[in-house]
Amino acid sequence: MYLTIKPFLVLLCMAGAFSYFFYKTKALIDLMRAAPGGVIIDRIPERTFMFLREVIWQSSVRRNKPIVGIAHTLIFWGFLVITVGTLEMMVEGIFHGLTISSLSPTVHGWYVFISDFAAIGVLGGVAFGFYRRLVIKPDYLTNGLDAKLILVFTATLMISLYGYNMFRIPLEPDAFINSYFILSTPLAAMFGLNGASSSLAFAGTEFFYWVHLSMVLGFLVYIPNSKHLHVLSAAPNIFFKRLGPEKAFEKTDFEDESLEQYGIANSTQLPWGMVLDLYACTECGRCEEQCPAAMTGKPLSPKKIIHDLKVDLLSHSKTIREKGDLGAIPGFVQNEGEISPDVIWSCTTCRACEVSCPVGIEQISPIIESRRNLVQMEAAFPAELQTVFKNLENNFTPWAFPADSRADWCQELGVKQMSEHRGAEVLYYVGCAGSFDDRAKKVATAIVKLLKMASIDFAILGKEEKCNGDPARRAGNEYLAQMLIQENVETLNKYQPKTILAACPHCFNTLRNEYPAFGAQYHVVHHSQFLRELVDSGQIPLNNKSDERITYHDSCYLGRWNGEYDAPRALLKSAGVKLDEVERRRTKGLCCGAGGARMFMEETIGKRVNIERTEELTAKKTKTVAANCPFCTTMITDGLKDANQQDDVVVKDIAEILLEATGKG
Ligand code: SF4
Ligand code: SF4
Incomplete structure (x- = not known):
């Protein structure tokens, strides 16, 4: 009787769980599809390699945290293996006797051999997870019930698998695959199950079958509503993440007259890539651990902002998917809200969060987009920036120095300008600090002396140089940044330098990674790289080494x-x-x-x-x-x-x- 109704019971449970899973997942996908922007699928071989390295090989999880990473890798790989067996159990529950053995007993044997090992690996990973959450309890880790529950789920899943296997051995003592149960067989002997009666073996097998199936189906129902949504979204997030030039900011097209919104104000404006980022967050807290703002008591935590954006987005999910009253959706930056202006303005764009994130989330993008909205749409920004913007507009530098004094620092040094020496091999892009700040001028002077010592044919732009645009861009004033960038691009393209040397990493980064989108692609080097080459080639002799x-x-x-x-x-x-x-x-x-x-x-x-x-x-x-x-x-x-x-x-x-x-x- 039981065996007759079992397939229907299994089918019924699976239909319920899968329907719910697909219903919830479809809503999440629809929400992503309603987001602006399109999917970028370029450089497939590079993306595939990155996917294999970071998802399958799990390298990003082990980066900087080897022990946590190994535990996660064991769970991930174990799940990959065990999922095959779980699918087999589902099929066998409906079509009794249909197993991998029906296709190939040898393949089945090797599969159970591997899965027996995989399950113990998963249990090891789970044990470490419990230890970390119950004993170590790192501050940066979200340590709620959600995370512990998933560990209980996973442990039960593995224990039920061993239970199922242990009772299967006495139930079918002559089965071909029994000799492949490398761990389940000794476990069965340890629990005295080898001589179990067939009725006990049957009852045990069925009991653990249902425990295992309930866990799997429960997992399916649970995933779309929990932080474990990352099980579905982390892999695509890594595959689709933006590739270089290293994280150049999105360029606003000010020529586009249809554009009514600059930056991002509310969740309807989050592009699909950012929505996928929000889905992918595992709340592991690695970003928060490294964030200088979070560690010094600012209201910004990259983990929290991603979480808060996700909560905000999901709270408007129905309206966005059904294209309801989108205009009624409030901005996510609210004075008294979870994401306050202080959160947005606390970021130093240091990228410690992005580099430490194991699932490729770009935490800086929503912050910068939000700054763009605050500055360009709402004129709401820290008062100090008003002066900076004014100086950048009038003097082409953040400080109140006249633009035509930009080359005064090197008057005594005999430095040529590109306007008088167009064919110079190297354009030394001095930057605002090197040109105007007394301390940085000394560094610029040292560089000039070193270049002369190495007989480098170089020149500067002098009065033609303007701020590279970094401060305005990062402060959200994209319009002003683009104005500065365009003017610099025009100047650079006039001289077409072979190499641009920058002594400021902000100039270096912007010229190297952001200017190509504006039509200026040059070989840009930082002075550490350039000077290293000169030292290595012997062009700068070092006769006074210090052992300080x-x-x-x-x-x-x-x-x-x-x-x-x-x-x-x-x-x-x-x-x-x-x-x-x-x-x-x-x-x-x-x-x-x-x-x-x-x-x-x-x-x-x-x-x-x-x-x-x-x-x-x-x-x-x-x-x-x-x-x-x-x-x-x-x-x-x-x-x-x-x-x-x-x-x-x-x-x-x-x-x-x-x-x-x-x-x-
Ligand atoms: S980029 Fe911003 S959010 Fe990320 S770690 Fe640095 S300060 Fe924190
Ligand atoms: S954003 Fe990345 S590093 Fe930060 S909590 Fe989420 S998954 Fe972890």
């Missing part, structure tokens, strides 16, 4: 935005100095607090980011801190002053350290 112990600060825009960590270190080593590295370095390097136009804003909430970073650097007790960015130099110098250590520790640019090593500094 120093520490080094990675800038975000050279490091995480452009992946250059080695050139500055190699240069410092060439100069003879001994590097005493801080804990947070390279991909985990802590921001100085100046990026994302934060350099020009007051920092009134929480601890100042530059102080947090300076404390870490000075804990090394070196007399020198090396930097590669004028903004970092300023921020760390300010941090030293704040700690009254300005007489004990000095911040030097790598170019200055190199010049000293030549003996002609």
